[in-house]
Amino acid sequence: MRTLSARSVLLGLAAPLGALLFAVLVCALILIVSGHSPVTAVDSLLTSASRPRTTVNSINSAIGYYLAAVAVAIGFRMKLFNIGVDGQYRLAAMLSAALAGAAFMESLPSFLRVTMTVVAAMLVGAVWAGIAALLKVTRGVSEVITTIMLNAIATNLVAYLLNPDRLAEAVPGSNNISTRPITEGGQVPGIAIPGSTSALFGLVFLAVAVGVGYWFLFGRTRLGFEIKATGLSESAAVASGVSVKKMVLLSMLLSGAVAGLIGLPQLLGSSHSYALDFPPGLGFIGIAVALLGRNHPIGMAFAALLWGFLDNSSTSLDIAGVPREIVLIMQGVIVLSVVVAYELVRRYRVRAEQRDVGRALAIQKSPEEVSV
């Protein structure tokens, strides 16, 4: 039940915007105290925002962040904390890269190759998250613990597989170890943007589709409703005939499947192989983005874009003489203050609703009192 009154919209925006404003103020203060000019910082941020290349790079980063946020948010909806998104996507990216680069794939039509890669990545992600889900439903082990441990296991598994004797090859002339490069038919071509040397990842549409699917699942389907209901109150869900174990399993598998997709835009759009320097850590960024975006499909998109923009503007700040670390400070302050802001807004909302109810009751009551 969600009525879209002006107040609920305002309250919904208050926390993230308030946190953002607070973070900007804190950063300005830090810059002033450390002898840097906030004006220069803002100026160089604006300069980088107007550069097409930075905009494209920001969106490309945001695509991965958004997918990570959705993966985390699916767990959050069920009150499950899937910290293992990071390991799930790294393992999925590595194994699907090995599959996409394999020689036998080269004879297949491009569409089939990409589809197989995407499906393989989702399966790997789901299986890895499924281990934690199984342990939770059969043995009652907290998913927070198991997913963190599975991250470490994924790291070592990838290290074991990323070896010239197994799934990787040492490319002559390069100092990296990587999986076999994915040939053109297995790649997803980018979308050329005028004035930018980098192309927009073609898999931006995959991220949009995942966002729409996420909205549809939780807004329009019975499964989504049951997951949400179980997250809100397990006992109430059981009373109305929902199997909690099934919901835990399903939401973890879904979360893992989406996590498997996180590395693909970068893999199929730019890297074309999984190497030692494949970007790590997106799973943890996803947690921050999901928090900031309130698990909302559109909110998380804005949060991911903000994160992507901040990450990609740091070089401009550096060139302007503003320490790039200010970006990290800003991101950290946003995450901390957004949590506090949500709690403040929640309390305010509860009080406001109590007031409303009290007023409504008083209005209903008064005629009766008169008649008595």
Next chain:
Amino acid sequence: MRRMRGVRLAAGLFALGIGLASCASDTQPGGDGGTSGAPAPSTVKVGLAYDIGGRGDQSFNDSAARGLDKAKSEFGVEVTELEAAQGETDAQKEDRLRQLAESGHNVIIAVGFAYEKALSAAAADYPEAKFAIIDSAAPEAANVANLTFAEHEGSFLVGVVAGLKSKTGNVGFIGGVNTPLIQKFEVGFEQGVKAVKPDATVQVKYLTQPPDFTGFNDPAKGTTAANGMLDAGADVIYPAAGGSGAGAFEAAKAKGAMGIGVDSDQYNLPALANVKDVIITSMVKNVDVAVYDFIKAVKDGQFKSGLQVYDLASGGVSFATSGGKIDDIVPQVEEYKEKIVSGEIQVKDTK
């Protein structure tokens, strides 16, 4: 935070292999440089892009920074330093190099092999600017100099020191992260030990597996690994493990054993002052010299593209004698150095 450091080292070692194959007998760095000297630019504006960790990492990046500082104070050139972030993509590295070129920097140095792809894309669009990449033989371009190091030759020499100084005939090698590139430190070291003590035992331990690069920045892991080796009879430890090496030196100090530094002359590093007594020598990798030479060359109109190997012969790698703990055996080590330089001893760079 310094996840790519091992890769960097490894990259250099790999590049080395190629370099040695093509110019093993060169006495000067710059064997197969492509183009001849370009006219000196009227003003030199230097941009330096660090790898993760940046200035202040007590290691690789700091060495590049030393070279930059020297060039700055000697030539009065304008410099800009930019740092890499953790987990960034090639596009972000490329953007960094492009922004340097766009803001008028005509001498651009990329520190670390991770810049390979980014440099390949950026250098093509700025033919007027001169680029250098440390520790990578790729990419090849008319305006790119590839500055690489022969770490396995330096490791051979400290291996000789370890072999001569060990009383138990048992020495340890600690690699930060198990990459093919750090394995080349191991291979050179082991060959050096065996050259003077054929029956010696060389214990080998890598702290982490890629893509977990914490092995370069975790002194506790260094201590644990070193303790294991010391308990098993080793009395000399060579940690090629960046910041983790400090932990290994502490373990060595507690047990009265010896340690060998890496990258810098670690006896003289203020950060390691409390364990300097155990550091008998260091495998010095002169990234600062490479950076300084490159800036000077461009400034003087002597820019050369292509692979330039900083090896024993050119003084790009060496062994340190600070502290005077190996004064008695320096002549012997120098003898081996001569043999490597003359080609009489071929140091392997792969297992």
